[in-house]
Amino acid sequence: MLITEDFLHYVWKFRLFERSALQTTDGDELEIFSAGLHNTDSGPDFHNGRIRIAETTWAGNIELHINSSDWQKHNHTNDYAYSNVILHVVYRDDAPLVLANGRRIPTLELKDRIPEELYLRYHNLVYGEKTIIPCESSIGKLDDFTLRTWLTRVLIERLEKKSAAVIAALEVNRGDWEETFYQFLAANFGFKTNALPFELLARSLPQNILAKNKNNPLQIEALIFGQAGMLEDDFADDYPNQLKQEYAFLHKKYNLTPIEKHLWKFMRLRPQNFPTIRLAQFAALIVASNHLFSKVLDIRDVKTLGELFDGIKVNAYWDDRYRFDKISKPLGKNLGAASINILLLNTLAVFLFSYGKHHQQQYYIDRSLKLLESLPGEQNQIIADFNLLGVKAVTAFESQALLELKNYYCNYKKCLQCSIGNKILKLA
Known part of the structure; x- marks a missing residue:
């Protein structure tokens, strides 16, 4: 048998041995009252076990190894x-395991106590030839x-990981939720391809500077395009030249340093996803919104959160352009439903969860989950692969959970740490 410690932990935890x-x-006669609590951190594998050896009952930690000699190898x-x-x-x-003080x-030993059938089921699940996930032949039949x-459970794990990044940024921003939300929202406006330059842009242009120019849309647009490094060329059109003139004054006034223009990516993007259009949309959102995160917290009906982004109109200059100075076929450049859903999923749901967890308020955590369900x-x-296996993702709640399952359990064959894998092994 090819025994792994994960399998040994599984057998011990669920007492699947003779x-x-x-x-x-x-x-000495041995009786197991409690296998203990599985420890996934450093130290002994199981805490607070209870056993009886001969006439004595013991309580303490339990350590597992493939071989007894591994105790010394692991020091x-x-x-x-x-x-x-x-x-x-x-x-x-x-x-034999004898400590330095002579204590034995x-x-x-479980070598002859593990059912061969259980091992074969485990080996087939984890090491069998599969094209998508280890349990692909069984997951669709699961209750x-x-x-x-x-x-x-795995969705909560995913949100907790994302929440950790939010709280780390919050500390850097000295507890300012609005500034932190603004930075993450900006990054998500980049929709993966341009997430980094959008994040750098937001960090180079604090929200308080934008707030001081809130009543002048042209100045907001100038600050955003200027900090993006997009106003360094010579232009033919009046609009980019107006932005350039405004930015020349503003960047001196606020001692700003723009990010490098080369960071923005246009290749392999649909024109409506060009960074110029996303920057225009972001500028329009800044102009239309005050204290956006506070509004997110105040809105009770999660189904109406999308209205914060709906109907925001970019400068009319972009109606027939995707780049400065280049005429294109007239087409609406406002945020579409798909883009708004992505922002709701990756920003608002994450921040509601993070805020609720940080302040220990279950209400906001529940709102986060309800938003994903909507x-x-x-x-x-x-x-698509999970759909082929009979596991459908109708809502973002389900699709986010499946992404976490695939990326952090299936890809690493952590079947014994997965309730699905455990259930399949018991049903097989």
Whole structure:
């Protein structure tokens, strides 16, 4: 058998080994009252286990290894964290475990106690030849309760990871939620391809400067395009020349340094996604909105959050242009429904969750989840693959959870740490 520690942990945690007539390797009678709590951090593998050896009941930590000799290889003997280990559980007992003080840690060997059928099911699940995910032949048959419960769990994990980035930025911004929200919103206006230059732009242009020029749309547009490095060329059209003239004054007034123009990417983008159009949309949003994050917090009906972005009109100059000085076919350049949904998903839902978690207010966490449930599921290759397997993502709640499942469990074959994998192993 190709035994891994993950598999050994799984067998121990759920007591899937033959438990009759248990004995330590020294021949003492052994009874397991509690396998303990699985520890995913440093230190012994299971905390607070309870066992009986001969006539004595013990409470403490339990350590697992493939071989007994791994204890020495991992240098646990000199690690104080392992001083309270009451049982060493191993697949193969290849060396007696005696500590430097002469204490012999009781050992349980599982080599002949693991059902071969269980191992074969595990090996086929984790190491079998699959094209999409390890459990692709079974996940579509799983009961809805197990699937839904686990997807909720991994969605929370995804939001907690994103929340950690928000809180880190919040600390840099000295607790200013509006400034932090503004920076993340800007980054998400870049829609992956231009996320970095948008983020750099927002960091180079604090929101308080924009607030001082709120009543002058031309100055807001000049600040945004100027800080984006887009006003350094010679122009034929009046509008970019007006922006250039305004920015020449504003960048001296506020001692601003623009970002490098070469950071913006136009290649392989549809014209409506060109950074010039996204910058124009972002400028229009700044002009139309005051204290945007406060409005997000105040709106109770999550279905109306999209109205914060709906109907925002860019400068009429862009009606027949995608770049400065270049005429194009007239076409609306306002934010479309798909773009608004992406902003709601990647910014508003994340910030509602982060705010609720940071302030320990479940109300905002619940609003975040309800917002995701109100948005349509994303369309990409990962979601398409899950659809083929019979797992549908109707809402963003489900698609976000499936992305987390694929990227952080399936890709690393963490089937034994996944409720879906656990259920499939028990059903097989």
